[in-house]
Amino acid sequence: MTELDGTWTDESEFAAFDEVAAQESGESAPPQPVLAVVGRPNVGKSTLVNRLLGRREAVVQDTPGVTRDRIAYDALWNGRRFTVVDTGGWEPDARGLQAAVAAQAELAMSTADAVLLVVDTTVGATSTDEAVARVLRRSDRPVLLAANKVDDERLVPEVAALWSLGLGEPHPVSALHGRYAGDLLDAILAALPETPRETVRTEGGPRRVALVGKPNVGKSSLLNRLTGEERAVVDPVAGTTVDPVDSLVELDGELWRFVDTAGLRKRVRTASGTEYYASLRTKAAIESAEVAIVLLDASEPISEQDLRVISMVVDAGRALVLAFNKWDLVDEDRRVRLARELDRELVRVRWAERVNISALTGRAVRKLAPALRTALDSWDRRVPTGQLNSWLSDLVAATPPPVRGGRQTKVLFATQAQTRPPTLVLFTTGFLESGYRRFVERRFREEFGFTGSPIRVSVRIREKRKR
Template identity: 40%
Template sequence: MPGGTELDGKVSRQVESAVKEADLVLFVVDSTVGVLDDDQAIAKWLRTSGKEVLVVSNKVDTDKREFDKWEFLSLGLGEPFPVSALHGRKAGDVLDEILIRVPRREGDDEVEVVVERQGPNRTPGIPRVSIVGRPNVGKSTLFNRLVGQDRAVVHDMPGTTRDSIDTVVETPDGPMMFVDTAGMRRRSRVDESTEYYSFVRALRAVDESDIALLVIDATEGITSQDQRLAERIDASGSPVVVVLNKWEMLNADERAEIDIEIGRKLFFVGDAPVLKMSALTGKGVQKLRPVLQDSIEQYHRRVPTRDVNRVIARAQQQQPAPSGGRVLYALQGASDPPTFTLFVNKELPPTYLRYLERSIREGFEFGSVPIKIRVRKRAE
């Protein structure tokens, strides 16, 4: 692949890796500008790759522009397919051609049905771990460290990761999917359409996750944007693990100051695990796997109704609710996150509900996993 800067070289290696693994390569060209030198260089490289290539001539918005595609025959990769990605024009023709050219594998139909039932970006039985944080805090470096290969481009230019990248990794506890997301900034600073949609996809990845790793640059401390991201993860109901990256670059005084900041600025995430590591060198990364496994198990956990009522009864006996309030019956109505429904005789004050939530958390050792409490008042 032709390259120039260090970043270009890293992107080129990603492209080469993707082409090597592909059954079919879609080579997208711009019909409005014609054949460029870079197009020629890429086509020359693709012809030596041994892979089947489909040339897609983009920005063909009208029938009159379809003749522009013939210029790309000079690339030596066959007849181009004219499309308009913006308007979806003739996208179906390209999809039909892909289905013809890509070899079908045994079990393709079954996989398609399962994915449709599970929803977008879900793989049945495999927990999803999203890696989120501000731009340039080391998310992609940690992602590559966890998956054991350079799937994400790592560069000191903020915003290098534009889309969510996921990889399934086999661990001693079974397969686990890690998702590297684009760096999240304040909305006022998301000024490019590409960056905006990257931001939206990153938020969607958090909502679809079983657990989120909030990566913080320890050398910069806990910023207001780190706080907002932690609040966003907490609101999604996903468990959070705080990762203090670049820990090896701090001296003793700076480390003590960060410990104080964690308790003061991220108090709302409760007992969320805080791991100190270096994604670059790998020091401390081994602590992550057991923490992830425990949090995921608690996130999906179901508690028998009789045990829930036993814990609630003991809590009410030790500390009765004010003004004659009482929980008559309780059950766990859902998991992911654990959600408990309390049937009460009258409205209970928020402070007492927090006491009951803490009793449930301690009684069943939910740790840092978020717990939702729903209250239903008995009909008069």
């Protein structure tokens, strides 16, 4: 809860807070053709994606294998919008984690409207590039060949050697410096159809859900369980997910947009390299979502990392659902200890919805949809001003604010200034202690509900008029 500095001198001033505009109806964006960017590891795919987007979105680091999932971004060129899907490095004989990464790249190729193969011009066509080219030549999708890392005019003649891949004219480009990027974008628009082959149609924009939590709590496994496909790379190694992964999920008859995010290990200001950018994108995913599912490992004690992730969601003012994953590993003794931890560690978010699930077995994952709806209904709810003040007058009469400096602060009026999250503004004659504001918030919840949504309480102090 925060206090807003300010004064109130006229009864007409607070009338502005009582006028809440009608919620804008979200219209779904028109479908866009999809371009999949593929290639072997460390040829500069993510750097080229950022160049095509005209902004830094994909995580880039001078280490092979940073990108692992297929990540979709919106792009705009010459008035046309399209979607760019960045993929992990594709290798034909990969095993373990790299095999899962390669599977994501193959799926991106099969579902895209056009494919852009990126090759390192300074190295030339390798056996891996030739293997990828053989797969793409059998595809019924348009395929473009990008000869990347042409950072110097002296490398332009080397591009001609890539005709040997049998994918048509290679397009020279420097993802690092932007050389020939415009020509490549023109070629991409020429290859993309006006409308995508596969279109998901919805009545309105789906509600946005962020999947957050510390590393290795099962976020990607839950996303795969919900989508019914291997949408995100899953591996026992913590930190497999780096970029947020967007997916449309039909859950309980409703379409939702889920975002799988990187596990947060460190604070943003102390993270470095890939972790730093992953932390920034996770924070941005929370702020762009409407509700967050915080996954906690029910088989392990609640950690400081778990509490920090929950605080990020609450501070961002987003609706909250707590999902205790790996419930299939919880025995009776652990349940008793967990109940004590909930009472001790999660005092701040007792209002949050709780669901015990198992992403591995699918236990109770369908209960997430009702919990999400309850949290979002609270997040969107508004209490009429008349009803609010009738309740508040009874509350203040029964339990007035504490005396401060020998003076009794009076609560004159209150209104719910906004929703998303619900925000109460109390107009008073003096300062209200934080303890009393928490008391008002708690009693407000008891009276009107608001399960699953944070509530903010602000104070406006009325100045005495000078005669």
